[in-house]
Amino acid sequence: MFDLRAIRENPEAFRKAWNRRKPGLGDAVDDIHRHDAALRTALTDKQEAEKLRNETSKLIGKAKASGDEAEFERLRKVVADAKETIEACAEQEEAARKELNELLYGLPNLPLDDVPEGEDEEANVEQHRWGDPKRLNGPKDHADLGEALGMMDFETAAKMSGARFVLLSGKLARMERALASFMLDLQTLEHGYTECSPPFLVKDQALVGTGQLPKFSEDLFKTTADHWLIPTAEVPLTNIVRETIIEASYLPRRFTAHTPCFRSEAGSAGRDTKGMIRLHQFNKVELVSVVANEEEGLAELERMTTCAEAVLKRLDLPFRRMLLCTGDMGAGARKTYDLEVWLPSQNTYREISSCSYCGDFQARRMDARYRPEAGAKPEFVHTLNGSGLAVGRTLVAVIENYQNEDGSITVPEALRPYMGGLEVIA
Incomplete structure (x- = not known):
């Protein structure tokens, strides 16, 4: 496995090293970025939906106590929509993480600089x-x-x-x-x-x-x-x-x-x-x-x-x-x-x-x-x-x-x- 932060911060070093292993293998860096971005987006969206759900849930009790039925129903709708978003984002997160891990687990280690380049x-x-x-x-x-x-x-x-x-x-x-x-x-x-x-x-x-x-x-x-x-x-x-x-x-x-x-x-x-x-x-x-x-x-x-x-x-x-x-x-x-x-x-x-x-x-x-x-x-x-x-x-x-x-x-x-x-x- 590899340090994702290092790949984000210095992608060309990884691209160069993998291309030394096999020409074109360095293109995997682009796929890593794509799956990593999808994973991080899903995580962020899920966290924001969880925050909205938690904050809104606290307001439902107040709306019910005040007798404001319309506000009560609106808040319940917000919580229900947030739950659906959380579930959808969790599925997206799992899919992106699976694709990212499959890619990373299949890539070879990075050769040191003093290793001679060659095919066989x-x-x-x-x-x-x-x-x-x-x-x-x-x-x-x-x-x-x-x-x-x-x-x-x-x-x-x-x-x-x-x-x-x-x-x-x-x-x-x-x-x-x-x-x-x-x-x-x-x-x-x-x-x-x-x-x-x-x-x-x-x-x-x-x-x-x-x-x-x-x-x-x-x-x-x-x-x-x-x-x-x-x-x-x-x-x-x-x-x-x-x-x-x-x-x-x-x-x-x-x-x-x-x-x-x-x-x-x-x-x-x-x-x-x-x-x-x-x-x-x-x-x-x-x-x-x-x-x-x-x-x-x-x-x-x-x-x-x-x-x-x-x-x-x-x-x-x-x-x-x-x-x-x-x-x-x-x-x-x-x-x-x-x-x-x-x-x-x-x-x-x-x-x-x-x-x-x-x-x-x-x-x-x-x-x-x-x-x-x-x-x-x-x-x-x-x-x-x-x-x-x-x-x-x-x-x-x-x-x-x-x-x-x-x-x-x-x-x-x-x-x-x-x-x-x-x-x-x-």
Whole structure:
């Protein structure tokens, strides 16, 4: 959501920012003004009618007591007309508010000025690289390696659930669990995140708060019990502070959780149909931060991204950091870094983490505020979220980067304590 007063006072700033997202999107400013004007007119007319009704009602008793029947009837007519006006204005108010909210809830966040302008990933800007990509002799992809080991089964998963699911077993299943435990230990013990075990089912308002609803419902799975499966732990972790006023001493807050994530992958038909890159269900270790303002938020974005990078460094997986352009960012973000890990079979880097600063965009939708000091007026918090990391894609990267010519997989040193000292999966 957005500050209506700010849009009224500086409409061109919003028009320019939304046009950077998508040419022509800034025209929404005109629609906002139109619905806002209709809402304010309805409110003013209703208030004036209520005032007239209340003042006139006081005079009716005097007219009746004086025996002035004509004046009594005239005043009764004024009150009746005022009531009709109040009801009509209330309907106009509700309609205008609904249209305004539908428009505002469907608009993306405003990109920061240093975010490069562009339509898609081609305009993203590389920030830095780490590690030397491993040049292997005829590298196999993770699916072929996993199936040959008898520990990655897409066919059996499809019998149970359809396409875009996988059944891991044996040592690969243990490695997936080891990766999640390793990530959680790193983020909690060394980086100060508080581990949480949140619900995997949430109500509409939780998804509205983080920005997935109402616009992106087709990307989600809804249950018959009127709950939604979480697309990421960002949703429950960020909603920890919804509808609260917290003290400044509580900030910053940093949460992490390992959860399954469920996504319909709408619009991705034909993309990454083979293997574990794009599944309907996958595991992820999520990072969420709650801070006081933009200055702290931008510093936290650098910190969070570094925390995610630490996982890749400990696993010795080559990666690069990308600053996303305006057209490739998520709708709720003001600035986003993607981490892309090297996959030998594809001879390229693929996304494994996305860390975003959202400003007060989510906080306004959740009514999450903090009090800068005792007695001060509450202000909206600022939120961030990121992957630390996507567990399935990290498993993919480990399998491909640590593959051996005989089809076995060397276990990274950082994972061996979590796998009982196992050095090779064969």
